[in-house]
Amino acid sequence: MKEIIALSDKEVTINRNEFLKVNGSIDTNLYYIESGSMRIFVLDGSDEQNIRFGYTGNLIVALDSFLTGQPSNLCIQAIKKTVLKVITKKQIDEFLALKNNQILWIAILENLGVQQLEREIDLLKNSPKERYERVLKRSPQLFQEIPNRHIANYLRMSPETLSRLKKS
Numbered sequence: 001m002k003e004i005i006a007l008s009d010k011e012v013t014i015n016r017n018e019f020l021k022v023n024g025s026i027d028t029n030l031y032y033i034e035s036g037s038m039r040i041f042v043l044d045g046s047d048e049q050n051i052r053f054g055y056t057g058n059l060i061v062a063l064d065s066f067l068t069g070q071p072s073n074l075c076i077q078a079i080k081k082t083v084l085k086v087i088t089k090k091q092i093d094e095f096l097a098l099k100n101n102q103i104l105w106i107a108i109l110e111n112l113g114v115q116q117l118e119r120e121i122d123l124l125k126n127s128p129k130e131r132y133e134r135v136l137k138r139s140p141q142l143f144q145e146i147p148n149r150h151i152a153n154y155l156r157m158s159p160e161t162l163s164r165l166k167k168s
Contacts, residue, residue: 001059003104005032007095008085014038020076020084021062027076028069028089030061036082037145041075041153048075050154051119055145060084063112079146128157132165 011034014020021027023043031038037055040062041048051074054060065072066089095101122131132155135142142151143166152162 001104001108003101004030004059004087004092004095004108005085007091008032008087009091010086012084012086014078014082014084016078016080018078020078021065021072021074023073023075024071025065026069026071027062027065030059030066030087030089030092032085032087033058033060034083034085036084037079038082039077039079039146039150041077042073043075048153050150053079053142053146053150053154055141059108079150123156128155128161129165131155131157132162 014036020031020038031054033054033056035056037053038060039050040052040054040060041050043049052060060076062072062074062076064070064074069089092105096105122134126134135151135155148162148166149159152159155162157165
């Protein structure tokens with residue numbers, strides 16, 4: 001991943017609650033989080049549904065827009081002040097044109113795909129307690145970086161249910 005991050009020649013700072021990407025916009029950049037935390041969500045009527053988080057050391061992207069160059073329904077918002085390294089699609093494409101770099105990119109995309117599939121299955125099959133335990137095991141740092149209300153939304157449970165599960 002460090003080879004991808006090294007492509008960046010631009011850094012941006014996004015303040016708390018500020019949007020990096022809004023619903024219906026195109027964003028063909030990939031971002032590396034130097035510090036801070038972000039969330040990706042979709043709007044369902046007036047409700048927000050968190051689908052992914054990123055914090056220090058993570059990549060974050062509106063993957064559908066990045067890959068297609070089309071508008072996306074994803075929103076990306078800073079949870080707290082966040083410093084991002086910006087990697088453009090052009091930089092990625094030039095990197096991928098070089099021999100053997102596609103293996104790294106494929107590994108990153110495969111990892112994202114597997115994570116998304118695990119999450120979808122988790123939401124369909126598992127109880128709130130099982131979802132909480134899986135996320136705690138997979139990403140314990142999440143609970144230090146992301147407010148409980150956002151985690152509860154991500155896990156599709158009330159903040160009160162999450163609080164009870166954390167106490168038990």
